[in-house]
Amino acid sequence: MTSGVDDAALRELVPAVLSVLVRRGADFATAEDAVQEALLAALATWSSEPPADPRAWLVTVAWRKFLDLVRSDVARRNREERLLAEPPSGPTENADDTLALYFLCAHPSLTSASAVALTLRAVGGLTTRQIAAAYLVPEATMAQRISRAKRTVAEARLGDLGDLREVLLTLYLVFNEGHSGDVDLAAEAIRLTRQLARVADDPEVDGLLALMLLHHARRDARLGADGGLIPLAAQDRTRWRTELITEGVDLLQAALVRDALGPYQAQAAIAALHADAPTVEETDWTQIVEWYDELLGLTDTPVVRLNRAVAIGQANGPRAGLVALADVEQTVPRYAAAAAFLHERDGDLETAARLYVQAAASAPNLAERDHLTREAARLHHLMPGR
């Protein structure tokens, strides 16, 4: 933000402020709009007049904005009078509904795209414009997505017990969205998961946060100067951010001790083993395969089977990897890329090159396609008689 106000610290207050408005009787949809307007007011004025109590300032301004919004809506006249007649106060002002807000925004009745949009706005405090830019859609489209999501959850009550898995999936999707732009979605996902970890007591929350931190630690090393993708094996590991790795590993270890393993902890364990290896050769592939076996037991998906086959190829040799690959559906994305990798290590460059070409043609994104095309070109160049 250009205003000089600490944007992330400001947005950290959003769930608490929104909770207060809803507890005072405001409907979620209007209260959320009011909080957004209060945020804009804060950005406009705080750099010259920082408030002594930012949270109280936001609550006061958001409540005033809420009343303005209600007043402007004639149909809500009766409700307005009721609200004005009952001045709010009391212990509810300090109750923390942050977790309830996460649940509401990842309500099972929402599609994952709607849950993502609503979470980024109502919990994250991002503007519709910022969210639209991050997801490369017009602002009007994102505005519709958010208002439809609000209508979908209008009947749900803040405080209804929610599904933590839906919340974690929503945050995972935000993190995994590769777009980079004005808003750093990966950093925002980490911020929101950190905030969640403070109010939700579940080792999978810490597992997800650890997973994010361990992958975020590698981000600078993942991208070349030209924006190209650098695979794990070729990354300059001195560029991995050790402070994030340490934090991720500590979180993971504390979570694992609680003996309630889930898929995020298992994935974080795999990421931690990569983070721990000074080189790709020194990676503890045997342990990685063991964690993939755990993951398979928790969530048996073709993607997990595919990644497990590659890990087996590293641990027990390419032949063993190809045997494991035979159990994987060929329709899973990146199947050809995995097969190409294993065949190359097995010495069959001809097959590997053909598969790399095939993998490039079906790559779901440009960076992978470029990488796979280079791999095919490299093998073609190595092969005699071409």
Next chain:
Amino acid sequence: MAKYLMLKHYRSSSIPGDRPFAPMDQWTPEEVDAHIKYMYDFQDKLRETGEFVDAQALSPEGTFVRYDGPGRPPVTDGPFPETKDLIAGWMVVDVDSYQRALDLAGELSASPGRHGEPISEWLEVRPFLTSPPTVTE
């Protein structure tokens, strides 16, 4: 969510037995209006559902251009009025599933033509390449 391009080739089916549809200039003005209204309503509906990204119509006449060596102006060729595959325009949607993209294309292809019957034109649906995901292993 994933983005898909729905490419309008203004091409009727090449499958034997499929009816070719009559050019728009042979429709009644009311039929033309109904067709255009259908297109706008379709777009409005996508805006309302939060799935609309972009829609553009293209002029039918284009020019081919290529590099022709250092210090020389690019070579142009065309227009090619006989081009069989006329790209008339496109729509980009951001939807939850591939199936949803297919359903929307099917709906767009059902726009009314002569006698108010669906024109059933072929639309080409192609996925956008995305940014790479963060978590891959």
